[in-house]
Amino acid sequence: xxxxxxxxxxxxxxxxxxxxxxxxxxxxxxxxxxxxxxxxxxxxxxxxxxxxxxxxxxxxxxxxxxxxxxxxxxxxxxxxxxxxxxxxxxxxxxxxxxxxxxxxxxxxxxxxxxxxxxxxxxxxxxxxxxxxxxxxxxxxxxxxxxxxxxxxxxxxxxxxxxxxxxxxxxxxxxxxxxxxxxxxxxxxxxxxxxxxxxxxxxxxxxxxxxxxxxxxxxxxxxxxxxxxxxxxxxxxxxxxxxxxxxxxxxxxxxxxxxxxxxxxxxxxxxxxxxxxxxxxxxxxxxxxxxxxxxxxxxxxxxxxxxxxxxxxxxxxx
Amino acid sequence: xxxxxxxxxxxxxxxxxxxxxxxxxxxxxxxxxxxxxxxxxxxxxxxxxxxxxxxxxxxxxxxxxxxxxxxxxxxxxxxxxxxxxxxxxxxxxxxxxxxxxxxxxxxxxxxxxxxxxxxxxxxxxxxxxxxxxxxxxxxxxxxxxxxxxxxxxxxxxxxxxxxxxxxxxxxxxxxxxxxxxxxxxxxxxxxxxxxxxxxxxxxxxxxxxxxxxxxxxxxxxxxxxxxxxxxxxxxxxxxxxxxxxxxxxxxxxxxxxxxxxxxxxxxxxxxxxxxxxxxxx
Numbered sequence: 001x002x003x004x005x006x007x008x009x010x011x012x013x014x015x016x017x018x019x020x021x022x023x024x025x026x027x028x029x030x031x032x033x034x035x036x037x038x039x040x041x042x043x044x045x046x047x048x049x050x051x052x053x054x055x056x057x058x059x060x061x062x063x064x065x066x067x068x069x070x071x072x073x074x075x076x077x078x079x080x081x082x083x084x085x086x087x088x089x090x091x092x093x094x095x096x097x098x099x100x101x102x103x104x105x106x107x108x109x110x111x112x113x114x115x116x117x118x119x120x121x122x123x124x125x126x127x128x129x130x131x132x133x134x135x136x137x138x139x140x141x142x143x144x145x146x147x148x149x150x151x152x153x154x155x156x157x158x159x160x161x162x163x164x165x166x167x168x169x170x171x172x173x174x175x176x177x178x179x180x181x182x183x184x185x186x187x188x189x190x191x192x193x194x195x196x197x198x199x200x201x202x203x204x205x206x207x208x209x210x211x212x213x214x215x216x217x218x219x220x221x222x223x224x225x226x227x228x229x230x231x232x233x234x235x236x237x238x239x240x241x242x243x244x245x246x247x248x249x250x251x252x253x254x255x256x257x258x259x260x261x262x263x264x265x266x267x268x269x270x271x272x273x274x275x276x277x278x279x280x281x282x283x284x285x286x287x288x289x290x291x292x293x294x295x296x297x298x299x300x301x302x303x304x305x306x307x308x309x310x311x312x313x314x315x316x317x
Numbered sequence: 318x319x320x321x322x323x324x325x326x327x328x329x330x331x332x333x334x335x336x337x338x339x340x341x342x343x344x345x346x347x348x349x350x351x352x353x354x355x356x357x358x359x360x361x362x363x364x365x366x367x368x369x370x371x372x373x374x375x376x377x378x379x380x381x382x383x384x385x386x387x388x389x390x391x392x393x394x395x396x397x398x399x400x401x402x403x404x405x406x407x408x409x410x411x412x413x414x415x416x417x418x419x420x421x422x423x424x425x426x427x428x429x430x431x432x433x434x435x436x437x438x439x440x441x442x443x444x445x446x447x448x449x450x451x452x453x454x455x456x457x458x459x460x461x462x463x464x465x466x467x468x469x470x471x472x473x474x475x476x477x478x479x480x481x482x483x484x485x486x487x488x489x490x491x492x493x494x495x496x497x498x499x500x501x502x503x504x505x506x507x508x509x510x511x512x513x514x515x516x517x518x519x520x521x522x523x524x525x526x527x528x529x530x531x532x533x534x535x536x537x538x539x540x541x542x543x544x545x546x547x548x549x550x551x552x553x554x555x556x557x558x559x560x561x562x563x564x565x566x567x568x569x570x571x572x573x574x575x576x577x578x579x580x581x582x583x584x585x586x587x588x589x590x591x592x593x594x595x596x597x598x
Contacts, residue, residue: 054405057405059405059408059409061346061412106585107588107589110588110592112408113344113408114543114588114592116344116346116408117535117539117543118584118585118588120532120535120536120581121536121581121585122581122585124532124533124536124578125578125581125582125585127577128574128575128577128578131574132574132575241416241532245412245413245416248409248412249409249413252405252409256405283420283423283424284424286416286420287420287421289416290413290416290417291413291417293409293412293413293416294410294413294414294417297409297410297413298391298395298410
């Protein structure tokens with residue numbers, strides 16, 4: 001990895017944030033920010049999922065759990081301390097990281113599928129806890145009042161949009177850092193052959209736990225602004241299985257080997273989902289995700305980036 | 318008492334998974350979705366021909382057997398043969414299949430609950446003053462017990478059953494002896510799916526069914542299979558009983574809203590303390 005490519009990435013990231021900020025300050029139509037926020041949220045979730053699922057080969061079915069925990073951490077802080085949004089996001093990341101670490105410690109010694117099932121278990125147990133937690137609104141949910149937007153924004157959704165852009169850039173940068181550093185090499189070694197990796201001195205359990213905690217922290221951070229975005233949170237939507245399916249489908253469709261894969265998958269699938277939801281119905285919207293997931297897993301396991309690489313090799317030269 | 322009946326029912330729902338995941342090592346998380354599919358199939362057949370739901374479920378088994386064989390064949394060709402079944406892809410595939418079944422059912426039938434009618438549904442057997450046992454639970458209990466015992470006998474007594482166990486123990490050895498492990502596994506997966514049809518009939522006899530029900534049953538079935546020790550039929554029955562009893566205890570102590578967490582909590586406990594299960598290999 002040369003220094004120039006690092007510069008390129010950071011310049012692109014800065015340009016993205018600057019563009020988003022100017023758009024938020026100048027454009028009028030709120031819908032684009034509303035929809036854009038969802039897509040960005042999926043960029044974060046997909047990148048976070050890929051750290052463990054793509055690099056390391058451990059499938060997390062519980063993205064919804066981490067997301068929901070993030071959202072409810074924010075709710076708890078709003079209700080008890082009226083904490084500002086950055087504090088909510090930071091706290092959510094901490095809780096999510098701890099949750100990831102805990103789940104990992106319990107199951108990462110076992111074969112991959114047990115980890116996957118355990119994440120489903122964590123999702124259902126946490127949802128049950130929240131449903132039975134009166135203070136957080138129980139099964140019916142809780143209403144949150146949106147505070148006035150901070151200057152220079154004239155609208156709260158636009159402000160959240162810019163925050164989501166910053167979070168998404170941070171998530172992608174973290175994923176990219178992990179991919180290119182010693183962490184990523186270790187994780188890939190685990191994915192390809194865990195026993196061989198262990199034998200050659202890769203600290204497999206430690207690496208898996210780090211990946212699990214980082215991935216969980218990012219997912220929960222993505223969930224934290226949900227309370228403000230919807231101004232209403234209920235367990236069924238915060239712990240929605242659709243988050244889990246999407247966070248898994250997007251990296252697989254985009255390609256799991258490179259950090260750009262989840263981004264491509266999230267932007268593509270997120271946009272398609274928004275279009276289908278507006279134009280057809282929300283059931284077909286989730287159907288699209290399921291069908292595309294199976295089609296890609298069977299037909300193009302390397303995802304869009306893998307397909308592009310193949311085409312490049314064949315026709316590019 | 319409730320717990321025992323419930324437990325046998327859980328064993329019946331899980332036994333197909335016990336074959337598919339426990340013996341064949343296929344990460345079949347779509348199994349509960351197939352069970353729910355079986356319930357809707359039962360509802361359709363029972364509604365159209367006016368048959369008893371149990372008979373309808375049995376009538377569906379050949380169809381499900383074929384579906385199971387096809388699914389395994391597809392899974393084998395696309396993943397196992399290429400050696401990409403471990404880790405992400407096999408799991409993602411079955412997760413996607415489960416999701417497609419669930420959403421397909423929502424699109425086809427709506428999110429409303431469905432139920433069936435039979436002479437024994439709604440009646441209950443009185444055993445003394447306090448103890449009343451709903452007939453529907455007894456029917457489910459009897460069928461579940463019969464199913465588990467029959468499948469256990471099939472696996473230990475018949476030629477094909479023993480072949481399935483052999484493939485679970487040592488696949489290369491079977492290949493060296495001139496048998497075709499893929500065909501054996503295909504057959505076993507077909508049986509596992511056919512059993513899911515009967516389990517689906519039981520599911521809709523026990524209570525109303527809705528498309529998203531498979532989520533809770535992912536926890537229950539995997540809890541039972543892991544607790545049993547992968548692939549043990551008698552263990553499946555015992556583990557089902559343990560889950561059923563602990564769920565009904567929690568139900569009476571804490572209330573119905575905590576019930577879904579029981580199976581998953583138990584599952585996490587087993588994974589953390591004794592991952593090889595009670596009767597593990």
